[in-house]
Amino acid sequence: MNRRAKAIGVHKCSGANTGTIFGMFLWETGVIMLSSLLLVALLLFNFREPLEDMLDVSLAGLFSWENIWAPLSVIVILFMIGGMLPGQLFARIPVTQVFRRYTEGKKGWKRPLLFVQFAGTSFIFGLLGLVLMQSHYITNKERGFDYHRVAYASGISFDSDAESDANRSVMLSLPYVEDGACSGNLLTDGLSGEGVTTDNGQWMSMRWVEFGKDYAPFMKLEFAEGKNMDAPGQILVNETFLKMMHWEDKPIGRQVRNGDRIAGNIVGVLKDFATSNAAYVAVQPMYATYLDRFSGNIQLRLKEPFDDNLKRLNEDMEKLFPTRDIVFSSFQKVIDNQNSTVTDFRNAALLAAITILFVTLMGLIGYINDEIQRRSKEIAIRKVNGAEASSILRLFSKDIFWISLPAVFLGGLGAWYIGGVWIEQFVEGVDFGICGFLLIACIVLLLIIGCVVFKAWRIANENPVDSIKSE
Incomplete structure (x- = not known):
């Protein structure tokens, strides 16, 4: 402002009135703000997708009538400070004071x-x-299991064991499918809650899931001891389960029950892995029972390129099972969402x-x-x-x-x-x-x-x- 003072004085000496000086500042500020808004619009247009993902709302929703007052208020305040305030000051200052020597050293x-x-x-x-x-x-x-290149389809069920086995063979025979298995839930969805009774009769809440016989090796779950399930009545537990139950000593063969109901006998102990959002939820005690049919959450490990093969997989599912709604999604996206x-x-x-x-x-x-x-x-x-x-x-x-x-x-x-x-x-x-x-x-x-x-x-x-x- 002190650098503009003499220029404003010259304008006034040349006949500019109060309205002219005030309008000049408004016009300059308006041009600058309009240019800024155009740049903002350009940035919003080019970075629309990452902004919508980050804000979890569409840009149309962000600038809806309910929310538009906020950016408009900012624009009005900036316009008042940048244009109206100096314009009003210089418009009211007499010419004799405009030409006075201003001190620029005030740094307070x-x-x-x-x-x-x-x-x-x-x-x-x-x-x-x-x-x-x-x-x-x-x-x-590391989450304790391998989810890379895995596609999953939820809520799949077949009418009989024969149909289940036939459809499993069809899916695994596809040229871009490397391997496949099934479970009752995805490992990342927190699993289901289930009660377990301790040796002294105390009831404890655990996580429970069903595994197909090939699921543990398919997801590359590591065994601390024991073996994989291969028949109904067998159970896998994780290390946290044993700590909760105080069964660290010789857990193989122990019976897991909920009151009078027997869930099965432990045949293997899995090393701990994340059963929910690994960032916010600690490893939970869990046990897995035997899933004897290829159903539930079907998971297939695809060959590279994964995205192209996932697209081909869904196209083939629509052709092979036209009466069923079988849609595979990327397991990686579940992890990314978490x-x-x-x-x-x-x-x-x-x-x-x-x-x-x-x-x-x-x-x-x-x-x-x-x-x-x-x-x-x-x-x-x-x-x-x-x-x-x-x-x-x-x-x-x-x-x-x-x-x-x-x-x-x-x-x-x-x-x-x-x-x-x-x-x-x-x-x-x-x-x-x-x-x-x-x-x-x-x-x-x-x-x-x-x-x-x-x-x-x-x-x-x-x-x-x-x-x-x-x-």
Whole structure:
């Protein structure tokens, strides 16, 4: 505004009235905001799918009449601050005051804003570092079974054992099918609840599922001891089941029952694997009984390329079973959906980090440019008196350093606290530690000082005559 003051004075001297000055600022602000809105629309159009996945709502729903008031309010507030406020100020200031000498060295309101921006940058980048590490850990965590290249179809049933066996042979004979098996539920859906009675008569809630005879080797479930089921009346349990029942010692052959009802005898112990959302639910005690028919959740492991073969599989199912609704889906997508809360938060944090970085850099660069312009004559005199370029750079860096140092470490501590609260929702969290947040704060500090040096490099190495010749 102080740079525009003389230009506005010239307009007024040339006959511009109050309405002309006010309209000029409104017009300039309107053009800038319109350009910004067009850019936003372009970004929304090009990144529509990832945004809808992240927000879990369509863009049409996001900008419905019930929600449109929020972005419109932001636009109105920005227009008032950027156009109406300076327009009103300059329209009312007399010409005699417009031409007065303004002081540009008032930094009382600039430094707190820089402090907030630096602290916010350190906070969001610290949080982003934790989120990226936790997201990588969750998405790459071993679940204890192999779901890669597996397609599944739920709720399948056949009228007889003969029909079931025939249809199993048909599916496994398809050239792009590598192997197949069935279970009562997908391993990731939490399984069914079932009661089990302990040796002392106590009732305990366990997870229960039915496995076909080939399901454990098909999903590559590892055995801690014992063997796979091959007949009704046999049961597989996991290690957590044994711990809950206090049966760690010689579990093979033990009888699993619920009151007077006998579920079967244990023939094998499976190593623990995730039976629900592995990010938020700990390994649950479970047991599996024998499924003697190829039905329930049919799962096929396809050859590569998986997506093409999945499409071919569904086309063949429609031809082979025209009266049945057999549709196969990707097991990988089930895992991805369970991880979506983590990955969506990661994407949101990444967008926020990029946004606040741009805001901070714009604020910092604007502050440095103002300081360079305000102190250009001072710098020239210093150089005439023997000051080196390095001392000029230190002059600018020192001012920013004492603002940014407490800000970035305060932001890092805030990220450490909030990150600790966020990580508590997971069963297992990465060990990031406060040192990781402080390291990110130091990197942000170096980025800030580097930006200062980069912007001040020209004036520090400029011939002082160029700065003072117009004086």
